[in-house]
Amino acid sequence: MRGATTMYFPYLRGKQFELLAIKELAPAIRASGAVHPIIEPVRDIDAGPTLLRNLAALVEHRVACTVIINPRVGDMRGVSKTENILTQLEPLFAANRSMRIGVLLTSEQEIRQLIAILARASRRYRADLIYGTAVVSEDSMRRLADLCDVDMHLAEDKNSVRRYRSLFSRPPTAILRDSFAKQKQERNQDYYPLEESIFTEDNIFFAEDGYQGFGDYQTIGEAFKEGGTMPRVVAIHLTYQRPREEAIFIRHFCSTPNGSSADTAGKYLEALSKLVAFANGSGLSNPALDTFRSHLDKQSFPGLGVIKKLSIQNHIHVAIGALKDA
Incomplete structure (x- = not known):
């Protein structure tokens, strides 16, 4: 392996069989030390225990993972459910220090709303930033960096990350x-x-x-x-x-x-x-x-x-x- 930081990041939607795939693979993922799932909740977190039950299996096997808190598709899209997601996930974050939040850089307006939510949160989260085509202001990115411990930047093109070099010294980046x-x-x-x-x-x-x-x-x-x-x-x-x-x-x-x-x-x-x-x-x-x-x-x-x-x-x-x- 190319070193301890070498990782594979499978991005999955939080539907039944995607979650089951990861839950059943938890022992193999833990043994590999090379897989970090990113999960985007798409089903109403209040409608059933599927998401929390499967994430609990990852916690049990000490599998590091990232959960998107501002999904872009499905029942949970946007930031209207972000506070509820964080509340529901709180016991899992407490039990697994390797669990991170994921922030989709979707738009300046949404990121500003998300920053306000994170500023009210009771804990400081480890976070991954997932880049799309939106350009988020340097001021908003600085606020994210102040509120969270950013672990990983995921982007199809690392030039998307380059514009924020002054905020994140040599930011670790994975291609997604x-x-x-x-x-x-x-x-x-x-x-x-x-x-x-x-x-x-x-x-x-x-x-x-x-x-x-x-x-x-x-x-x-x-x-x-x-x-x-x-x-x-x-x-x-x-x-x-x-x-x-x-x-x-x-x-x-x-x-x-x-x-x-x-x-x-x-x-x-x-x-x-x-x-x-x-x-x-x-x-x-x-x-x-x-x-x-x-x-x-x-x-x-x-x-x-x-x-x-x-x-x-x-x-x-x-x-x-x-x-x-x-």
């Missing part, structure tokens, strides 16, 4: 990129003809490019989508490293398009048989892939949410392996 964006298709059937391609090389070049780590949105992508319909094609997105290749690659294993949304289980098993044949032929193995293999052996369909969860878990295992080999 939607590596799935160039793969993203409108319909599952559009993945059917796609061949193997490079998912990312950030795991190779992040240090050379001046970053302390890299992050992504796994095989889901940054775009947020609520729900969905029964698919006409089942597509399983699989990332992996090939022997003697450092880049992370991706393939899309799909059922054959037939114009019908019937028999999702059968479509899954067809796509799964292709995935397992490829994984076996390529010598790929990790706990997520082993679960995929068990589904094929048992001819079982666990539901579309579980397929997404396993795809996320596989990708995180791949990232851990990539950092170990770096």
Whole structure:
């Protein structure tokens, strides 16, 4: 590994199966010492215990993580729920000193509102700043630096951070990129003809490019989508490293398009048989892939949410392996 500060930052939305993916991986994440999840709450924190229950599992396993306090999508978007988020998370912050707040630099107006909330808070938080396209004033960034202990800056381009160099001396920066964006298709059937391609090389070049780590949105992508319909094609997105290749690659294993949304289980098993044949032929193995293999052996369909969860878990295992080999 390239040193203790080398980290992988998976950015996940706080939906059921994204949270389960991280909860179930907590022991592996702790053992790796190289993964720091960033979680954006998107479901009303008062509507159910899902977020808090899964974050508690990370605390139990002493996994460091970051929770966004001004989400940009879902039920919790904006700063109207920020104080409630902080209140609900207070026992977890008290139990896990490695837990940090995440601040999305969305707009000057929102950041000023957030600063007012943090100024009233009963504790001083460790924080990560996530950069977008908005330009936040130097005065607001100085106030954030006064109110929080900023640990990490995450941006697709470190030039976004450069303008605040006078406030943060040599700020540790990780690249956060939607590596799935160039793969993203409108319909599952559009993945059917796609061949193997490079998912990312950030795991190779992040240090050379001046970053302390890299992050992504796994095989889901940054775009947020609520729900969905029964698919006409089942597509399983699989990332992996090939022997003697450092880049992370991706393939899309799909059922054959037939114009019908019937028999999702059968479509899954067809796509799964292709995935397992490829994984076996390529010598790929990790706990997520082993679960995929068990589904094929048992001819079982666990539901579309579980397929997404396993795809996320596989990708995180791949990232851990990539950092170990770096």
